[in-house]
Amino acid sequence: MKIKNITKIFVLFLLLIGPSTKAQTSNVAPILTATGNQIYCPGTSMKIVTNMTIVDPDDLGVTAIYIQISSGYVSGEDILTLTGSHPTINSSWDSNTGKLTLIGLFSQPTYAELEAAIEDVEYFSNATNPSGVRTFSISIGQANYLPSNGHYYQYIPNIGITWSDARVAATTNFYYGIQGYLATITAADEAQIAGEQSEGAGWIGGSDEQQEGVWRWMTGPEAGTAFAFTFWNTGEPNSSGDEDYTHITAPGVGIPGSWNDISNTGATSGFYQPKGYIVEYGGMPGDPIIQISTSTTITIPSIISTTAAEICNPGVVTLGATANVPVINWYTSATGGTPIATGTTFTTPFLNSTTTYFADASPIGCTSNIRTAVTASVNTTPILTTDTNVSICENTGTTLNASTSSGVINWYSSLTSITPLVTGTSFTTPALTQNTTYYIEGNNNGCLSIGRIAINVQVISKPIVVDENLSLCENETLTLNAGINNVSYLWSTSETTNTITIASPGIYSVLVTDLTPQGCSSTKTFTVTQNDLPVIDDVLINGTTATIIVSTSGDYEYSIDGVSFQTSNVFTVSDGGIYNAIVRGKNNCGFDFKEFAVITIPNFFTPNGDGFNDNWTIKGLIYYPKAKVSIFNRYGKLIKQLNAIDNNWDGTLNNQLLPSDDYWFTFKKDENTPEIKGHFSLKR
Missing domain, CATH: 2.60.40.10 (Immunoglobulins)
Incomplete structure (x- = not known):
């Protein structure tokens, strides 16, 4: 039950209870208690408390009350307004800090008047789809109060003060007996209320003076603790030069409420000139327990997550949802109607088809709420149709086809394989050399066809041919x-x-x-x-070697006696005489022949009358009528001349036997051939 002052006493000379430069010991601090954590209906205004109580044993009132949206505040969207009739109280809304001030109009209002006024303060968001939680701190004294850690934050203006001096000055400030220190920022909501929602920009308690690039809190209970908060800052610090101290950035510079590193003195003017410092109260050992602040919350309801469900064929399913508030209502339509169920889960009635339901965390009757669709899917079991026996020729592929009553078709290489070859109504096989079986299975959002169907591909051999x-x-x-x-x-x-x-x-x-x-x-x-039919062009004679030259091309055989044939066109002839060169095509593809003569010149002769080698005779010479042979002794004297008619020498000169010796000869076959020279032996 809230306590009301029966008699309203206005004490005009009572100063606002707040921070001072010395510990307060003579005045008992009041105790503030608020109730009314509520769920917000977007598009409406809502009282921030359902009950407000201020208990103070030695005072009847206070000059002002400060109500601040201490967490979740969205500037330009969130508004606090004093409603109703409160003739002794004036209200002032500061959108920069998210703070509503209730102050006596002509004199100090009583606690009862302030309690009534607080109970008439309303919250409103002009956002189309607001979200999150708003925390409202209600405090005596101008310092910003953060309910999440119970600390107070106060901006002290002091243009040009150095970081070192601010660090000392902060410790001389007390707030209802709590000694201050340069603020340390350890959480996102703390960064918002101490930086973005502060009344000014100033020094805070961080530095990397001990080790360049390693930032530590140098003040408060976090002294010596390293920090780096990406949720709070972007692009800073740059750790250049002597910029070793943390300072909340000026409005319009960087992220609102973020910090920058500057030198101990900062700039002499402009954005980077120190404008003051931010003092934090609370968290130090020995701090007195005070209750000059209280808080409530308004939660903007929202569905955080949903769980849809599926079943194969008609039946019942259970849907799920989570929200940032305790109660979730389920509806059958996106707007209007009454809830059909309440809770984080909802079991549907028997469903024959896919049905969409809607989850909503807003209070019943809140017309601006946005419901979240949650689908209960009823999937039918696929029925497959296909040709189960297919024949193809070997080393070819084919396209297999199938159809389904619902869902998709997966093609597999075996009854148990997990990964499908393809998904679709057709599958093109590779070139096959043997009978192969493939399998198909229908899948309609998890509803599988009854068993896999085998498709047998019979491979028929092609006619066997040989090139x-x-x-x-x-x-x-x-x-x-x-x-x-x-x-x-x-x-x-x-x-x-x-x-x-x-x-x-x-x-x-x-x-x-x-x-x-x-x-x-x-x-x-x-x-x-x-x-081609063979045509002999010539027979080349080189000593005892005869080469048959043909002018055509083909697969030929060669002979010089008509009996023995060979694939080579080169022959060795031991005796001079007339021969027939014969060329015939293999596979009986015609023939040609040509007569040729071979001359053999002996290396010696023995004219001893025994009937063997008694004459030096050039065999075949008779076939060359224009040939001329001259014989000389070693001194170059002409001994004998031979021709086609007189074609041998008996080893005499003028009927006289010549001695055994080496003799020389020249041989010229005709006028167009070169002369051949050589020697032979006469042996007796």
Whole structure:
């Protein structure tokens, strides 16, 4: 029950209870108690308390009460307003600090008048969709009160004061017996109320003077503790030069309420000139317990998360939702109507189809609330249709098709495989060489078809063919045979018979197709080269070596006796004489021949009358009528001349036997060939 002063006594000379430069000991601080943590209906105004009590044993009133949105404040959207009739009290709203001041109009109001006024203070948000929690601190004294930690924050203006002096000066300030210190910021709501919602920008208690780049709190209960808060600051500190001390940035510089590092003295003017310092009260050992502040909260209800649910085929499902308030209401429509259930879960009635319900955390009757849709999905079991037996030719692929009554189709390589090959109504296989089975399964949002369906792909062998390399004799024909029966034929010459006759070389092919419904085909290729009829151009004689030269190209065999043939065109002839050079094509592709003569010059002779080697004879010389041979002794004297008619020497000169010795000769076959020189031995 709130305590009201029966007699309203206005004490005009009572000063505002607040901070001083010395500990207060003579006056008993009042005790403030507020109730009324509530849930807000967006678009409406709401009293911030349901009951307010101020108990003070030695005072009947106070000059002013300060009500501040100490956490969650959104400047430009949140507003506090004094409503009702309060003739002794004037109200003043500061949108920069989020603070409403209730102050005596002509004299000091009584606690009873202040209690009534506080109970008529209303909160309103002009945001379309406000969110979060607003905490309202109600305090005697101008210092900002933060309910989350029970500390007070006060801005002391002092243009040009250094950080060092501010650190000392802060300790000389007391707030209802609590000694102050340069503020230390350890949480986001503290940064907002001490920085952004402060009445001015000034020094706070951080420094990296001990170690460059390592920022520590140098004051208060956090003294010596390192800090770095990304939620509070961006881009600072830059740790340049002697900028070793923390200062709340001036309005319009950087993030509102953030801090910057500047030197101990700061600038002499402008944004970076120190304008004062921020004192924090509370948290130090031995601080007195005071209750000059109290707080309430208004929570703007919102659904934090929802849990949809699915079932296969008609049935019942349970939906879920969480909110930042205790009560969640469930509706069947996005607007209007009455709740069908209350709680963090809702079990639907029997559903035959997918149905959407709506969760709302706002008080019943709040027309501006936004409901959150939560869907109960009723999925049917897929029914699959497909051809379970498919035949294809080997080394080819095919596209398998299937349809489903609902959902999607997953294709698998086995009954138990987890990862599908593809998802869709079709699947193109790779080229297959053996019978293969694939499996399909329907999935409609988690509802699976009854068992996987096997699709058997039968692989039919193609006709077996073997390519051929063939030779065609010049001026003759050749028959090409597909080499397989009971199939259809399509030649590259457009003929459709088993065999064709060709008369020219080239590459020919035939597509043979079996008579099965699949019509599997294979292609046989014939590479036909032509063997030209051989034509002997010449026979080159080099000593005892004869080389047959042909002017045509082909696969030929060679002979000089008509009996023995070889693939080489080079022969060794031991005896001079007339020979026939014969060239014939393999596979009986024609022939040609040419007569040639071979001359052999002996290395010695033995004219001793025994009937062996009695004459030095150049064999084959008789076939060269223009040939001329001259014989000389070692001194160059002409001994004998030979020709095609007189083609041997008996070792005499003028019927006289010449001695055993080496003799020399020159040989010239005709006027167009070079002269050959050599020597031989006469042995007796």
